[in-house]
Amino acid sequence: MSNYLFRPLGHKELLILTKLLGEKLNKLPYKFNLLEEVWADENAHSRILVNLLRNKTTLHSFISFLKRRYDRRFDFDEESMVSPQITSERYRIDGLICEHNKYAIIIENKIHGAKEQPKQLSRYIEKCECLGYSLSEIFVIYITRTQYEHASKQTWGDFKDFSNRYVDISYKEDIIDWLDEYYQEIPRKEEDLASGIYQYKAYLIQLTNNYKYKKMDPNIKNLITSSLQLEDKNGEEQLRALKANKSAIDNLSGYIDALMIEAYKKIFEEWSIKLGVKFNTLELLHHSNDDNYLKTGIILPYSEKYKIAVLIEQNLQNKNIYIGFGRHYVSEQLIPEVKKYCESLLEERELEGWKTDDNIWWYCWKYTTIELGYADLVALIELVQP
Helix, strand or coil, X not given: XXXXXXXXXXXXXXXXXXXXXXXXXXXXXXXXXXXXXXXXXXXXXXXXXXXHHCCHHHHHHHXXXXXXXXXXCECCCHHHCCCCEEEECHHHCCEEEEECCCEEEXXXXXXXXXXXXXXHHHHHHHHHHHCCCCHHHEEEEEXXXXXXXXXXXXXXXXXXXXXXXXXEEEHHHHHHHHXXXXXXXXXXXXXXXXXXXXXXXXXXXXXXXXXXXXXXXXXXXXXXXXXXXXXXXXXXXXHHHHHHHHHHHHXXXXXXXXHHHHHHHHHHXXXXXXXXXXXXXXXXXXXXXXXXXXEEEEEEECCCCCEEEEEEEEECXXXXXXXXXXXXXXXXXXXXXXXXXXXXXXXXXXXXXXXXXXXXXXXXXXXXXXXXXHHHHHHHHHHHCC
């Protein structure tokens, strides 16, 4: 009898329980968070964080939090900040906090796992040196989604020693904690700031699946307790049952992840077929569905000598989706003349949110979503179609 009670639930049972859980969640009081309705890329998160830090009290709170949590790994005196200048995406740096002849703090944001560019931090450090800051005055804050992601060695270039001037933190384990801590300190009269921080924290909790901050709803608790027959068990028996069933859920999650990848591949195949029909006079960039990237698009002649790939691509490792102009399948390297054309096109049409950083594959690109991806790609093709 005991072995039966503690066996892992089967996949069919887990699907039934998931359905019941979904029905319970739909009956809960309505919750609304504006940020959940708008997909935010790295640039958007950088702007949100920078705008928060433009409040001097908030900035001091953030730096103080980092110093306390990371015990001298970030040896910066927040009281030295008299008139900080804070920018977002200037000099192609996600965030920059500086005061002339005093300090420059580089913020690099990788919440969605954007691929590191060659010697990326090295180039930002060199830019700060060109702005007049000595190396000892330059600090780096590197932010990822979880604590298991870190900057690579190559991104530093020749800069090796940033002891006490570099800290790598995460949204899940650090930013949410800081927002929660700071929210408690905000005077209630500052309603706009308090509301913004509350909404952003709630959004990040959902984005990072940070269950540490999720209060267990009694209806959901009762559903799980009764389904797993935990009511009359002691603590040790409950733990055994919960561990066994968590393992089954993790296994099911792996199957679902694999099915999601199959669905993404099918979507890209369908997009490729639609592109071939809609742009039947143009050269099709046939979709690829390897284990790392999905892509499809068309190839346009730029001149008698060069071509441009206009495509959509998905990184299957982090699920990021982006569109843009690239050299994919048309040239062995980026062509400066083509890059200049792409950048001037964006400027002329006043198109925002595009990245033109040095990249071995892309002239320019921007994030999109699976829901908007095809429409965004078609619009981009029609923008440059001969």
